[in-house]
Amino acid sequence: MPVAALRPPPVAVGAGRRSARLQARFALRASSLEASAAVTVTVNGSAEAAVERKEKVQEDKDNEGLPVKEEQERGLEVLYDDGFGSVTVKDYFAAAKVLCRDDGGPPRWFSPVECGHPAVDQAPLLLFLPGMDGVGTGLILHHKSLGKVFEVRCLHIPVNDRTPFEGLVQIVENLIKHEHDLSPDRPIYLVGDSFGGSLALAVAARNPQIDLVLILVNPATSFAKTPLQPVLPLLESVPSEFHATVPYLLSFVMGDPLKMAAVSIENNLSPPETLQKLSDSLTSMLPLLSELSDIIPRDTLLWKLKLLKAGAAYANSRLHAVQAEVLLLASGKDNLLPSGEEADRLFKALKNCRVRYFKDNGHTLLLEDGVNLLTVIKGANMYRRGRQRDSVTDYLPPTLSEFRQTFDVDHRLFHLALSPVMMSTLKDGKIVRGLAGVPDKGPVLFVGYHALMGIELSPLYEEFLREKRTVVRGMAHPFLFGKKFESSRQETSRFDTVSMYGGLPVTPINMYRLFQRNQFVLLYPGGVREALHRKGEEYKLFWPDQPEFVRMAARFGVTIIPFGCVGEDDVLEGQRKRRGWEPGHVPASSSPKSAWPILLPVRAAD
Template identity: 95%
Template sequence: MPVAALRPPPVAVGAGRRSARLQARFALRASSLEASAAVTVTVNGSAEAAVERKEKVQEDKDNEGLPVKEEQERGLEVLYDDGFGSVTVKDYFAAAKVLCRDDGGPPRWFSPVECGHPAVDQAPLLLFLPGMDGVGTGLILHHKSLGKVFEVRCLHIPVNDRTPFEGLVQIVENLIKHEHDLSPDRPIYLVGDSFGGSLALAVAARNPQIDLVLILVNPGSYIICKDSIAASIASTGISAKRVSCYSAVSSQFCHGRYVSTGDPLKMAAVSIENNLSPPETLQKLSDSLTSMLPLLSELSDIIPRDTLLWKLKLLKAGAAYANSRLHAVQAEVLLLASGKDNLLPSGEEADRLFKALKNCRVRYFKDNGHTLLLEDGVNLLTVIKGANMYRRGRQRDSVTDYLPPTLSEFRQTFDVDHRLFHLALSPVMMSTLKDGKIVRGLAGVPDKGPVLFVGYHALMGIELSPLYEEFLREKRTVVRGMAHPFLFGKKFESSRQETSRFDTVSMYGGLPVTPINMYRLFQRNQFVLLYPGGVREALHRKGEEYKLFWPDQPEFVRMAARFGVTIIPFGCVGEDDVLELVLDYNDQKNIPGLREWIQSINKEAERVRDSVKGEDGNQDMYLPALLPKVPGRFYYLFGQPIEMKGMGNLVRDRKSANEVYLRIKSQVEEIMSYLKRKREEDPYRSLPQRALYQATWGASAQVPTFEP
C-alpha cells in the first residue's frame, strides 16, 4: 500500500481536448520513493495504520568510472539559460485550475517535469510547501531555474482534504527523515510560502538534528487577528458559494473591501523583455494584464466556502503551533518579506522572526505584494545565491558550491540595474599582447586559467561592475574576486535588509580572501582577482587616489609559481572623474557619533592583516561621504602577462619571489601613470561629447578613445 503523502496528484479530469492539452503542458512526475520503515500518516482527520513496506532506492551510476578531470568539468556553464521568465502567471492559473479538480485523495508529493534532472552533482533536495491555495504550483515561475541545481518536489493538498496541521507536519517530517537517512550529509531545503512558512517552521522545530535550510516567503506565522478573521467570515454569511481564499481573507482584512494580495502589475510584467521601448512595454503590459484578469475571477470559483473556512483554521493552528516552538528551530533561515503585502503584515513578522530565530537572515522587497514568488523581478535562485545560502554539504564551500551567473541574471544586472551607471562611465578596456602591443578589448588575456589579476582597488570598489561585465561578455568567464570577509558576514544585516551590492558581489564570484581559497581556485584553473591593498586601498583617504598600499607579503607569488599561474598586473583610473571624497576616515574619527560607530563595526568585524604594521595593515572599515561629479570616464589596462610556469623555485626562494612581487607592483603603478597621461588625449573623456556621439551613432555604439 503506497504511503499517502507520496501518491501522485490527479493531472486532468475528462477526455476533452482542453484537458488533454493541459495534462501535457503541466505534466507532473510523481515521487517513486517507497519508504521501508513503518509509517503512520494522518489524512482526512484520521490516522491510518502503520504500513510495513520495502524500501527501493535506485543508485545513480552515471558518474562511475569517469576520470577526475572530466568529472570536474561537468556542471553548469557560465551564462547558461536557466529558463527563468519563460513561464507566466497565466500558466500558474491554468495549472491551478487543473490540479484543483479533487479526486478525494490525501496530500501527496509531486515533481514538476519541467524541473528536469539537476545539472550539478549531489544536488540538494528542495521541498515546496504551498500557501493557502494548497495547489503546490506556486513555484511554477521558478521550476526550470531551481531544477538545474535542486531536486525539486512540491506538496499538493487537494481542495477537499481535511488533514489537520499536525498531519501535514507528519507528512513532511516522514519524507525529510527518509531523505536524511539516505543522504545524511545533504541539506534539505524547505520553501514555505505563506501558510507553508508555518509548516516549515514546525517541521524544523521538531527535527533539529536534520540539516534543514528554511526559505520562508511572507510566512503565515503572524497569529494576531486570526480569531477575528475567522469569526468575521463565519458571521457575515457570504452569499457566493465559492470564493477565492486570497480575496476572502483580504476582504476581511479590509472590512469588506477587495484588495489584491499581490501586485497585479508585477504579476502581469513577468516575461516582458527589459529592452523594449516604453510604448512597447506599456502595450505588452496592457495585453498581459487584460488577459490575466479573467483568470483571477475563474480561480475564485475553485475553492468552496467550507474549504476556505478550513484553510483559515489551518492558518490559525499552524501559526500557534509554530510560534510556540520557535526556540527549538536550529535551521538556517532566509526570510523573504514584502513591503506591500495586503494579506499579512510581513514586514512586522520579519522584524519579529529576525529576533526570535537563532540563525535568520532577511531579504526585504519593499515594492512587492503577498504573492512574491509570482511577481516580476523576483528570481528565487538569485536571492538564494546572493545570500550565500546555496550549499550541497553540511557547510557552504565558497569554491565548489559557487553557481555561475545565468543569462537572465546577467541581463537583469547589466542591461537593467547597472545600465545607466555603465553608460555614464563608458569604460574603456584595454589589454597587452605578449609582444607588448596594447589593444582595445581583452585579446591579451588568456582564454584558459589559472590566471591571477593583481591590481589597484578603486574607491568603494567602483571599478568592479564594468570589469565583471566585460569578462562575461567577451570571455564568458567568471572572475573570482577575493574580498574582505566583512562582505559575506551576517552581523550587520537588519530585519529589513534589501538585496544589495554585497549580494551582487557574491553572485558574480566574490569569496572571502584566504590562502586556502586561493589555493583551491588555482587548483581548478580559475580566473582570480586579488587586491593586495585590500580595504585600506578601497577606503583610502583624501589625496590618496591611485596610491598603492601593498604589504611586504609576496605569498601569492609563491603560490602562483607552484601552480604555474599566469599573473596579469592591471590598473584602472577614473574615480577622481566620478566621485569626490567629502568626509574620509580621518574626518569621521573626529565627529562624535561617527567615531563610536566606526569603532563598533571594526571591533566586531573580522580582522585581516593584524600582523602588518603601519598604514598598509590598517584595514579599518568606514563609510566614505561622497559627492558625485559629472562623470568622466573609466580606463582599464591589463598589462603584459607574467608566466609563472617553470618558476617553481620561487616557492622556496623568498628573495626571488619578492623581486617578482616588486616587479608586479611597479607595473601596476606604471599602468596607472600611463592611463592618467593618455586620458588627456581622449576626445570623449567628458560626458557631453560621449552623449553627442551616441545620439548620432546609437546608444549601443562603442565610443572611441585615445590611440594606445
C-alpha cells in the same frame, strides 16, 4: 507549459514506507526515493527510457583490458539559460485548474516535469510547501531555474482534504526523515509560502537534528495581526451565491496585479511597447481570477482560515527550538499580512536568520515580476550541497537572465554615465581594445589597484562575461559575506551582486583551491585600506612588502596579470566637487562622455 504535466501526482510518500503509483495517462516525472541506478517511468501508456542518476559513470578499458569507471563531474556553463521568465501567472491558473479537480486522495508530493533533472552533482532536495491555495504550483515561475540545481518536489493538498495542521506536519516530517536517512550529509530546503512558512517552521522545530534550510516567503506566523481580521468572521455568513466575488477581493489583497502581469515582459522594449504588452497581459489575466472560486471553494476557504490560525499558533510556540538556517523574504506592500513587522520579530526570535526585504512587492511574492528565487538564494550565499557551504565548489555561475538583469537594467545608467573602456596588452607590448591580451584558460591571477569603493568591478565582470564567458572569482574581505551588519529590512544589496558574480572570502585555502581548478582569480593586495583611501591618496598603493600570493601562484604556474583603473578616482572627485562638498571646478575627466580605460598588461609568474 503543458497542463498535463501537473495533473494529479503519481507519487505518494507514506508514514513508514515509500509507495509509488504511476498513472499512464499523466506526463509527470516521478521522483525516486531508492538508490537504484535508474527509474523507468510510463508516459501515455508506454515505457520510456530510464531516467539516469546524477552520477554519470563511464566504463572504459585500461591497457590490461580491465574495466575502469571514471566519475564525470557535472556542472553548469557560464551564462546558461535557466528558463526564468518563460512562464507567466496564466500558467499558474492553468495548472491550478487541473489540480483543483478532487480525486478524493490525501495530500501528496509531486515533481513538476519542467524541473527536469538537476544539472549538478549531489543536488540538494527542495520541498515546496504551498500557501493558502494548497495547489502546490505557487513556485511555477521558478520551476525551470530551480530544477537545474535542486531536486524539486511540491506538496499538493486537494481542495476537499481536511487534514489538520499536525497531520500536514507529519507528512512533511516523514519525507525529510526518509531523505535524511538516505543522504545524511545532504541539506534539505523547505520553501514555505505564507501558510507553508508556518508549516516549515513547525517541522524544523520538531527536527533540530536534520540539516534543514528554511526559505520563508511572507510567513503566516503573523496571521493574528492581519488587517483583515475584523472581516474574516463575516465570510462565514456570506451566502454561497455571493462567494464567487470573494476571490476577486482576495486577489487584489494578496498580490500586485501589475507586477504579476509584468512577468515575462522584456526589459529592452520602448515605453509604448511595454505599456501595450502590460495592458494585454493584464486584460488576459483578470478573467482568470474567477477560477480562484474553484481553487478555494467556500467550505475550503473557511477550513484554510482555521489552518492558518492553528499553524501560526503552533509555529510561534516553538520558534525557540528552530536550529535551521533561515532566509526570510518579506514584502513591503503585503496587504494580507504585516510581513515587514513580522520580519523584524522573526529576525530577533530565530537563531540563524537572514532577511531580504522587497519593499515594492505584495503578498504573492513568488508570482510577481522581478523576483528570481534562485538569484536571491545565491546572493545571500545560502546555496550549498553539504553540511557546510563551500565557497569554491558550491558556487553557481551567473545565468543569462541574471546577466541581462544586472548589466542591461540595474547597471545600465552607471555604464552610460562612465562609458568604461577595457584595454589589454599583448605579449609583444601592443595595447589593444578588449581582452585579446588575456589568456583564454586559467589559472590566471589579476592583481591590481583597488579604486575607491571598488566600482570598477561591474564593468570588469561584464567584459569578461561578454567576451570570454568567464567568471572572475574576486577575493574580498570576509565581512562582506557575514551577517553581522545585516538588518531585518535588508534589501538586495551590492554585496549580493558581488557574491552572485564570483566573490568569496580572501583566504589562502580558497586561493589555493581556485588555482587548483584553473580559475580566474581577482586579488587586491591593498585591501580595504586601499579601497577606502583618503583625500590625496588617489592611485597610491598600499601593498605588503612580501606578497604571499606570488609563491602560491608560482607553484601552480599561474599567469599573473597586473592591472590598473584610470579615471575612477577622478570621476568620484569630480562628483564631490560638483555637489558642493568643496569649492572648485568639475574636471574634464568626470564628463559623462569621458572614457574609463582599464589597462591589463600580461606577465607570467616567475
